Amino acid sequence: MISTPKELDPVLIDGVRTPFLRSNGAFTRLSTYQLGSKAIAGLLNKTGIDPKLIDHVVMGCVIASPKTPNVAREAALVAGIPNTVPAHTVTLACISANVAATSLADRIRLGQMDVAIAGGTENLSDPPIQVSQNVRFAMVKAQKAKGLADYIKILRELSLKDIIPDIPAVAEFSTGESMGQGCERLLRQAQVTREETDQYAVRSHQLAAKAWEEGNYNEAVTPVEVPPKFAAVVKDDGPRGDSTMDKLAKLRPAFDKVFGVSTAGNSSFLTDGASAILLMSRKGAQELGFKPKAILKDYVYAGGDPLDELLTGPALTIPKLLDKNGLKISDISVWEIHEAFSAQMVAMIKLLKSEKFCRERLKRDGALGEIPLEKMNVWGGSLSLGHPFGATGGRLLETAARRLEREGGRYAVVAGCAAGGHGSAILLENPH
Amino acid sequence: MNNNKILHLEIIKDVAVVTFDDPASKVNTISPQLSSEFQEIFDEIAKNNTVKASVLISGKPDNFIAGADINTLKNAKSAEEVERLSREAQRLLDRLATTPKPVVAAIHGTCLGGGLEIALACHYRIATDHPKTVLALPEVMLGLLPGAGGTQRLPRLVGIQAALDMMLTGKNIYPRKAKKMGLIDHVAIPQGLKEIAIEAARRLSNKALRSKRRKPKLVEKVLEKTAVGRKILFSQARKMVMQKSLGLYPAPLAILDVVQQGIPRSLEQGLAYESKRFGELAQTPESKSLIHLFFGQTSLKKNRFGDPKTKVRKIGVLGGGLMGGGITSVSAQKGLQVLIKDIKLEAAVKGKKQLFDDLQKRVKQRVLSSFERDKILNRVNAQADYRGFENCQLVIEAVLEDIAIKHKVIKEMEPHLSENAIFASNTSALPIKEIAKASQRPQNIVGMHYFSPVQKMPLLEIVVTDQSSQEAKAVAVDVGLRQGKTVIVVKDGPGFYTSRILAPYMDEAAVLVQEGVGFYELDEQLKKFGYPVGPVTLLDEVGIDVGAHVGEFLGRVLGKRVTSGDPKVFEEIIAKGYLGRKTGKGFFMYDKKVRGRKPINPGMQEIIQKHCKPGAQAPSAEEIQLRMGLRMVNEAVLCLQEGVLENPVDGDIGAVFGLGFPPFHGGPFRYLDTVDADWVALTLERFSERYGSERFRPAPLLLDMAKSGKKFHPV
Secondary structure, eight states: OOOOOOOGOOEEEEEOOOEEEEETTTTTSSOHHHHHHHHHHHHHHHHHHGGGGGGGEEEEEEEETTTTHHHHHHHHHHOOTTTTTOEEEEOOTTTTHHHHHHHHHHHHHSOOEEEEEEEEEETTTOOOOOOHEEEEEEHHHHOOOOOOOOOOOOOHTGGGGGOOOBBBOOOOOOOOOOOHHHHHHHHHHHTOOOOHHHHHHHHHHHHHHHHHHHTTTTTTTEEETTTTTEEOSOOOOOOOTOOOOOHTSSSSSSSSSTOOOOBBBGBBOOOOEEEEEEEHHHHHHHHHHHOOEEEEEEEEEEEEOTTTSTTTTHHHHHHHHHTTTOOOOOGGGEEEOSSSBBHHHHHHHHTTHHHHHHHHHHHHHHHHOOOOOOGBBBTOOOHHBBGGGGGHOOOOOOOHHHHHHHOOEEEEEEEEEEETEEEEEEEEEEOO | GGOOSSSSEEEEEEEEEEEOEEEEEEEEOOOOHHHHHHHHHHHHHHHOOTEEEEEHHHHHHHEOOOBBHHHHHHHSSSSSHHHHHHEEEEEEEHHHHHEEEEEEEEOOOOOEEEEHHHHSSSEEEEOOOOOOOEOOOOGGGGOOOTTHHHHHHHHHOOOHHHHHHHHOOOOBOOOOHHHHHHSSSSEOGGGGGGHHHHHHHHHHHHHHHHOOOOOOHHHHHHHSHHHHHHHHHHHHHHHHHHHHHHTOOHHHHHHHHHHHHHHSSSSHHHHHHHHHHHHHHHHSSHHHHHHHHHHHHHHHTTTTTTSSOOOOOOOEEESSHHHHHHHHHHHHHHTTTTEEESSHHHHHHHHHHHHHHHHHHHHHTTTSSSSHHHHHHEEEEEEESSSSSSGGGEEEEEOSSOOHHHHHHHHHGGGGTTTTEEEEEESSSHHHHHHHHOSSOOGGGEEEEEOTTTTTOOEEEEOOSOOOOHHHHHHHHHHHHHHHEEEEEESSSSSTTTHHHHHHHHHHHHHHTTTOOOOOHHHHHHHHHHHHHHHHHHHHHHHHHHHHHHHHHHHHHHHGGGOOOOOHHHHHHHHTTBBBBGBSSBBBBBBOOOOSSSSBBBHHHHHHHHHHHOOSSSSHHHHHHHHHHHOOOOOOHHHTTTTSSSSHHHHHHHHHHHOOGGGTTSSHHHHHHHHHHHHHHHHHHHHEEEEEOGGGOOOOOHHHHHHHHHOSSSO
């Protein structure tokens, strides 16, 4: 347990996100920094905080545009944050925004700052596709070329296949395997069936659609006007309320195309969107007259084998977080866990209640137990709402804090898996 | 004592740096004192053998020289006196231009009029790449021409066409453009301006640097370097000027003439002619009126209620229509945060889109980056609820012109506002006191009457009631000024000032149309009088229903003075759906495909003819102009008499910048002073008799002025 003065507790005040849209939709032509700025501007507007009071901005981003490597800075400036406020970008795949939040929480706890913005932004419609390596080398040489002869010499070194561009793959660099393949490994280990997988996916879509219907996201989502027509996007376009087992059963496996379980219907999809949350010290919130929704009490990160444990992260971090804080599953009233794949979620639940996994891998005395579904991702999750890599953590934290506030429970856990075999788990506590 | 000097000399090795820094003012201007100091310093530079070159630079943070001191001109008694002043300035600059020691102008900030003429006389010009750095010759806006060599040096430097464009429009030239057109030699960063200028001066003196002259393109050579080409060029330019000004403004024609005469002759001959015409122009009533407006506008830049206690950071705008969107746009562009709210989100977003469109135009012109555009856009939040309104220090409503709706909005919104928030109603006629009746806090309520389109129209008419608090007035004026508006303040009353004086004017137009005056004829005559748009087109633009609505309301309150036209005609027109441009049909037909003059709407013609009551004889052109113009002027005098206007300056500025009253007349009061109140009163009485109508009855104050011979603007 961390013991620091109570007034230095980092607290979450509020959060805002843009609608999350399937890639190649309405946000296609908005750049990553523009989306990020919309989330920050929306947060400033919603909370009414004077931007001069912000001490630092940290945003997560995974597929950075080469033009805006520090996208947090550009997003913050455009959102109206004064240029005297530093901003930087962090990257840890799908838990980048979690890192943004916890690193700022640490600095608040150390008394270094009182007010900060964490978040993330991602536009996966416009990946930075490069020309091939040979063409890049040729272009560098061409800058020094003198006269036609030099140019001809450079051109001669190129072959026809060099015109094929270099497209960034959503694949693990160390293993060359995609996330989907990693998921197949995990679901085999936990013996997850296609039926269980589809069932969980249907649940996610139906819950997300219901949450929108009930207006749960209205206060968290800021409309985004998209030039040139300037039509306002107000809702996520991912949730499919009409999702059924029958429909999902018809889809062919996407990764192991013959015997696989994961399909396009039960996996999260490429998404564009951004999120931002306002963090303060408890003391700062009191002085400025803001009401905290949750305390960022503790957190855990873990790494695993990038080949066999690519998506096992939450199963590694959740037990560690709970054990460290002397908590049991039953103590947690709100769970918000990133849904990369439906099968990964089912596998995670199975692993946490497996004696074998918990004893052998986690060196625990026994299984952790079963996370109750009725407390987990009840407003939908990444499978249905969408998953803009760098921004998802911001959505999870905001939703968890608001559910905690609304349901009146004591603790919430926010967890996620990330490329590289990483996992994150954050413990929130209701301050009231 | 050195402290009172405008010019400061500093010798850095072999270069003399002359710094302009007028201790008496925030901006440097050209005055007689400057001239004498100039002489002294350049005598000294000429004598000093160690000095090989010099630099002219300003000590002010954001201006080089903002132009000549207009008061000197204003006080001059005759054309000859002004001509002499111009000759003196020319001789000074000639000395600068012909000195064997090269002079570098180091320009940072505004460089206007005489300031640019000084720079033009230098041998090398460096300007900083800074948003505040602009170069222009705006004399034409004051009915003058550049009288210190500008008309001769500028065309010789940048070519005739580019020079005419600058001098006829007075437009701002920014450094990059200035470099491209050859107006300056180099663009520098502000931090290094002085050092770079000194280095340039030194290199010029030892011939290591030369001012590179721009190479004219072939077309330009043919048009400008041959007598035939120039003939074509000037005749085209003259045609365009006549088309735009209808020959009502002498300055643009004089500029054309001076350039045309001067270019084929020697510089000295050209300069002599420039001074002569400058002296003449300065004595024209047009120039005097424009200068009057300039001083009026300048005086209105100060907040007459002092600084407000709260500095507004965020405003709320209700209504995403044309007005709401326009108010949002000008506010966000000047750094204010805006919440724009409408019943439907789509409507609010549509209002915000106006800002996007305004900014996008500038992005396309490459004067704004898309980054800056997005930053400004993020200042605005479009929404369908009152979230965040508790943080607004001012809310401006721009909903429908209907007292019931305004009341509903106030009642609905007030609980969401902080107790000290100011509420402004953007209405063109509804009395603010009536609107305030729905409020719990009438002391916080004022009127802010914007003109459409808000982005283009410079005027803001602020309406205060006897209940409005000092803070409410101060906040409204402060925000208006920050929005870049020329702000007049008037007392509450039906139609306030601008709509009220427009009412009898439009009423007379209705009478004239019913007497059988054609739509084109009417528009044409008023344009010849100096209005930018004729009344028929104006009504089509505003919307006939809107005009009728306001007219009917004012008629109820002001009575016979504004209701001589037949109201039944309007009812019929509106029933037919002829509402003006917005419905495609009004007096004219609006078809995007039709270029040039819009055709008359035959349906409208028919209605008018049915109700036509031709007079004994068709009114003459002059009569049309006077019947309309004088009714407006007369109503303005009534407004002053009743205290709606605090002073005649507000009245002049309001009529010119809000309604397009002919600027060369300087506003209704300036007009009365020029043509004589006595003559106006007589003319009105004559009309009154002839038409047997009280609508022409002169205001009592006008009769007083006519009798006493006093002026509204005593000299």
